[in-house]
Amino acid sequence: MSGQSTKQNETRRYPCEKCPLRPLKIFRAFEPQELAFVSKFKRGELSVDKGATVLLEGTHSAHLYTVLTGLGFRYKLMHDGRRQILNYLLPGDLIGLQGSLMGEMQHSVEALSPMLLCVFERDQLGELYRNHHGLAYDITWIASREEQMLDENLLSIGRRTAIERAAYLIAFVALRAESVGLDPEGKLVIPITQQHIADTLGLSLVHTNKTIRKLMDRKLIMWRDGGCVVINRPGLMALARWEGLKEVRRPLV
Amino acid sequence: MSGQSTKQNETRRYPCEKCPLRPLKIFRAFEPQELAFVSKFKRGELSVDKGATVLLEGTHSAHLYTVLTGLGFRYKLMHDGRRQILNYLLPGDLIGLQGSLMGEMQHSVEALSPMLLCVFERDQLGELYRNHHGLAYDITWIASREEQMLDENLLSIGRRTAIERAAYLIAFVALRAESVGLDPEGKLVIPITQQHIADTLGLSLVHTNKTIRKLMDRKLIMWRDGGCVVINRPGLMALARWEGLKEVRRPLV
DNA sequence: CGACAAGTTGACGCACGTCAAGGCCGGTGG
């Protein structure tokens, strides 16, 4: 499934006790016995290269993952090759829950940058629900948050103009990145091509390019090092008529 | 929140023991103690008129609901009035989980037909997670299924042409209706206006009308009694290049 | 009978798609 471009690390760079994400104030703290269980639940770490396929539509996966570092995206393909990017994956996000619950994956996942993933065993989800209702609640919470983001994306593709969509998308990813501590100095390069943006917005590549150019002309963003740099996020949000995410403290598994 | 157009029924038309949905083979059976808990969890029934607002974006609701009968939809509005319909609600669907978990509703819900809803208290969700892990798992499962449907809808709006989108949408709703035993004789009238379809597909009303007309000319659907009747569902699915839902036995709460 | 909601249709314009060509840059190999 992951092919030759992924590799399993035997050693753990980050044992759960030293999780680099949990200290962030946006994540809720763990009870000691939750930490103990998650630490047992975790089977290792998976490191994938930029461009690698993490999960493939139509397959079954024995694992689910939490993003530790790096960015990725979920997408679906039609038989004739049309691609729709559904959402982006950032540190703290859960990957593959749908597949774990319902069997076959209904979407694929690809890495936008090198990623480091926590690996969990889907077979142990049952025990999690049996013995750790707090974590079970958290997982539902995370699923619900994903649903909320999809609602926003649907509104955007359905009802915004091209330039509004582009502004929304970039602000959306940038805001999420900030909230998990990426971009501490406002210099984050979102490692994304214009083809990704086009496939997210439901636009053609050419029209996306001309739209992005308008955003650059307005000095809202820059394109650099093969990625996107946000210059004026409030400006993007105003252009998109987007209020931003209701970012409350959230769970992390 | 529901205004003058909804009313609470004191009597229960359907005690959980006589739930009209559970016998359907598509829903999994309950353990006796689960039935007992859900029966206690249920606070009553809410009957809403066609066109009534069940939940409103921006508000907090003390309840969540399961649809017993009737159809509805979830939607979001932009400040300037643009509306995007996110998904449709059919018998067996859960309403308001997002709001229950995360506080404020991020979307609204409206009835397309008279609906009868089971009312649950959000405060009791905690107890459900603490003492009934099977039901907790079910709720996550249901949330995950909603996510999967949103993925499909996103693909559709982003990457299908107008006529493909319309065909997909109608086949999608019809298929879901069949799976919960509506339309036993293939004569179901989906109680929807062309404005609803337009707001789901991200198209204008006029263009939606012309697109629907093409579907009628091809004898795939009919328009009757202020709603849509499917004549040839496989034909719709072929036109949309849509494979259909993976309909496995699923939970019902 | 008027009023209103919903569907229908034609004319016209624009936002976006498609086609085609070219530029920039880093990587690879002679």
Place this chain on the structure above:
DNA sequence: CCACCGGCCTTGACGTGCGTCAACTTGTCG
């Protein structure tokens, strides 16, 4: 060292799918 290549971005010309405007029809309800 340069030659070549492939990935990505850019730009112009042109066509079309869909939006907008406006008018009319039909059915329903009081």
